[in-house]
Amino acid sequence: MTLTTLLIQAMATLGGLGLVIGIMLIAASKLFKVETNPLVEEVVEVLPGANCGACGFAGCADFAERVVNENAPLDGCPVGGFETVKEIGGILGQEVSEAEKEYPYLRCNGGIHCVDRFDYVGIEDCTAVIMLSDGEKGCNYGCMGRGTCVRACPFDAITIGEDRLPIVNKNLCKSCGLCIEACPNEVLMFAKDSEKVHVQCNSHDKGKAVKAVCEIGCIGCKICEKNCPEEAITVTKFLAEIDQDKCTACGICVEKCPQKCIEIK
Amino acid sequence: MTKVNIMKNMPEKVIIPLKQHDGSICEPLVKKGDMVCEGQKIGECGSYDSASVHSSVSGEVVSIEEAPHPSGNKVNSVVIQPSEDAECVDFKPKDVPVSELANLIKDAGIVEHYGTPTHMVLKPEGKNIDTVLVNATSSEWIGGHYDTPSQYSSQVLDALKLLMKAAGASRGAIVLRNDDLESISAFDGLNFDGKNITVAPLVGKRKVKYYFKDMASDIVVVSQDHIYGRKILDLFTYNVTGRKVSFGCDPTDVGVAICSVKSAKALYDAVNAGKPYIETVVSVSGKVKDPQKILVRIGTPFKDVIEACGGYIGEAGKLIANGAITGVAQYTDDVPVSKTTTSIFVQSVDEVVRGESVACIHCARCVDVCPVNLVPSRLTALADQGRFDECRQMHIMNCVECGRCAAVCPSKIHVLQLIRYAKSSIEKAYEDFAPKQSSTNLKLGCCGGE
Helix, strand or coil, X not given: CCXXXXXXXXXXXXXXXXXXXXXXXXXXXXXXXXXXXXXXXXXXXXXXXXXXXXXXXXXXXXXXXXXXXXXXXXXXXXXXXXXXXXXXXXXXXXXXXXXXXXXEEECCCCHHHECECCCCCCCCCHXXXXXXXXXXXCCCXXXXXXXXHHHHCCCCCEEECCCCCEEECCCCCCCXXXXXXXXXXXXXEEEECCCCEEECCCCCCCHHHHHHHECCCCCCCCHHHXXXXXXXXXXXXXXXXXXXXXXXXXXXXXXXXXXXXXXXX | CCCEEECXXXXXXXXXXXXXXXXXXXXXXXXXXXXXXXCCEEEECCXXXXXXXXXXXXXXXXXXXXXXXXXXXEEEEEEEXXXXXXXXXXXXXXXXXXXXXXXXXXXXXXXXXXXXXXXXXXXXXXXXXXXXXXXXXXXXXXXXXXXXXXXXXXXXXXXXXXXXXXXXXXXXXXEEEXXXXXXXXXXXXXXXXXXXXXXXXXXXXXXXXXXXXXXXXXXXXXXXXXXXXXXXXHHHHHHXXXXXXXXXXXXXXXXXXXXEHHHHHHHHHHHHXXXXXXXXXXXXEECECCCEEEEEECCCEHHHHHHHCCCECCCEEEEEECCCCCCEEECCCCCECCCCCCEEEEEECCCCCCXXXXXXXXXXXXXXXXXXXCCHHHHHHHHXXXXXXXXXXXXXXXXXXXXXHHHHCCXXXXXXXXXXXXXXXHHHHHXXXXXXXXXXXXXXCHHHCC
């Protein structure tokens, strides 16, 4: 047998095998075909594919299926932003309008300004810290700075700054809200960019108790409430709250606040 | 008999937390400036999962404020300044019908050492209790001041009968510790209801059921090895009765009520002396001049208790309530003794371990010491990576939180904290499931299971 015949034989065998298996595969795909809506695949294509679960469904494919088949809201994916919503709208032939993007906002400026009650030695995680005496911070409502939100973020948008408070990088943030869910003290909240004035405190303690542990906490003195020309501020349970619909960002409350805990951007 | 001293000095002020149990917080019945007398009810709550709170001194209510609590959190508390000329209150014994016993327990504010109000243990809603166990395995839990050992044993037996009546249970047992010879000799040979009591050891598969039959008695006294830990109840139930408690359930689900010597003594006092639960025995140990067991009024700040024991030796480094290994470290000595406080442990500055934890060296010392045969090193590694479901598969829920693994770890890994972190995460994840459903459907074998 020469080398040529050997080669031809081998090629014929392998080629034949490939052909047979190929025909079998085609037959199988025709026989066992699962009917899917082609729209679902198109929607999956335009989704970011992070599978973060921020939409409330089990990953991007599940979200796409719900959007197409079960009329889930188109803007359910906070990660993709308006671009994605527009594309999904184009695929499904629906009109969409843009909602303003929201970012997590930290309602605490304590950090190093808040006294520690004891030295904590243990796992570096807020959920673990809070199991021991509500955390080592003097304030039970504030940020503990142990980085549970940092680890919860799938996009690396949060870092702990020098003052032991988390900093949100708005370029990386996709508004998925996982950090807000992870925070055991619920000190993070969503805030729109157009909302200029915020109270940087989450403490419902009485003024005396706040002053004992934190230099810059809200003491519920109601000065801001009395001075607000729009009546946008209410103090409930020793904590000022701003009604963002009424606020005109005049800045009077920021000036008047004796604790300097109201911030204007 | 373990000597129990009585604290003579009245503290400057007592801080009585309105929540000294697991459940709803009590509403204060007094206001600032009121005069209260010893044993007066100062806090009450209408819901069933709550126990009343009483003043332990006669004096004036100084304030009602958030104050530190030995569990670590701040709790709304009544601060009372004892007055010197307060008249002594005579407590009168009450004649209580059996049907009213559970209400009496709630009214007298009796709470188990693990936090559950005693009436919740004896009369859980929708469950039947057939066996009452009195856990006397830890000598730290001596309930009160007794003159003689036989007084201790007969009072505990009387209290057990009351507990059984309150629960409607037919059988009861007192569980002693194998090496606690004082208690064993106090019970051995005691004549009770015309029968001579013999302390029987729980060996192998010979559980308490065998002794009920063997001694033809509904009340037996048994002894077993010393086991301790915060979540000991399930294991204790299995060791004594042989009944398995599945994940998410507690011993009352299998018809067992576990009480402590402290609550037994408190019930005995409530019935025979008419006295509510206002004093408890705390064992003070560690770096104090005169370590002892001391009978104190509930609400006495730790610093006054330590003062009564001669004060600190040198500078105190760490103050731990409820056991050196299992307890909670306190950040101030202003915390009051509560109903669930069993001991105070003081460490000096040099004794406090503050080392950074380093990588596990796989020495398996934690595996050797674990009383429930878990693999703490593996659980810790999994918990650290957030792989809680794998922890669950390795029976992390069986952990009794005794803390021995963390104590022996040469790498100073926070083993117990990581395990508790994982356990709380798992409980949070499965809290939507009904307990019984989760134990069978999810194949969570707690204490054996299948």
